[in-house]
Amino acid sequence: MSQSRRIVITGFMGAGKTTLARELARVLACDAIDLDEFITAREGRSPRELIDREGEAAFRAIESRALGDVLVTKAARVVALGGGAWTIERNRAAVKAEPDCFTVWLDAPFELCWERIAVPAGDDGERPLARERGSARALYDERRTLYGLADARVEVGAGDDVRVVAECVLMLAKDDGGPWGGKS
Ligand code: S3P
Numbered sequence: 001m002s003q004s005r006r007i008v009i010t011g012f013m014g015a016g017k018t019t020l021a022r023e024l025a026r027v028l029a030c031d032a033i034d035l036d037e038f039i040t041a042r043e044g045r046s047p048r049e050l051i052d053r054e055g056e057a058a059f060r061a062i063e064s065r066a067l068g069d070v071l072v073t074k075a076a077r078v079v080a081l082g083g084g085a086w087t088i089e090r091n092r093a094a095v096k097a098e099p100d101c102f103t104v105w106l107d108a109p110f111e112l113c114w115e116r117i118a119v120p121a122g123d124d125g126e127r128p129l130a131r132e133r134g135s136a137r138a139l140y141d142e143r144r145t146l147y148g149l150a151d152a153r154v155e156v157g158a159g160d161d162v163r164v165v166a167e168c169v170l171m172l173a174k175d176d177g178g179p180w181g182g183k184s
Helices: 017-028 035-043 047-054 056-072 089-096 110-117 133-147 162-175
Strands: 006-010 032-034 078-080 101-107 152-155
Touching (some): 006 017, 006 162, 017 078, 017 162, 032 035, 035 047, 047 056, 089 101, 101 162, 110 133
Parallel strands (some): 006 078, 006 101, 032 078
């Protein structure tokens, strides 16, 4: 871990952050952490349950603590954030305070995200902040400026192969400096 850098992935719900994190971990032969899964394991409740039962503010506090721990303990070389984590200023500051972190915005069109987010009528789904198309769209638009504060942006479309997307992220990370690729 000592000579390696870390990749932190942000982007809207349904952009494919978790899939990309897994692919990057495979290529780099390293661990990946999905912050939502980390929270679920630690709290015994998923982000959906936390938001629905405790409210978004309580969830954000839990999320910030979890992110802080993941960053400080250097628990993994690839970290997929939940879609709202990067939009919180204290979380961006925490990531930026780690000089070895390279942040990438996985930028997928709203229609693609919505296709993955949308659930059948009568089902509340796993994403309480995107239960309705109109409000999900508004959140998507509102957050773009903040996602743009990541070190790099990678545009992805419906037919894109995650292996190609991962290669692209690694190229960008390399351009950003520091040692990349292979096991560390
Ligand atoms: C959220 C995104 C979710 C999860 C929670 C809140 C958000 O993660 O953290 O429901 O505010 O965008 P995914 O982006 O993995 O769906």
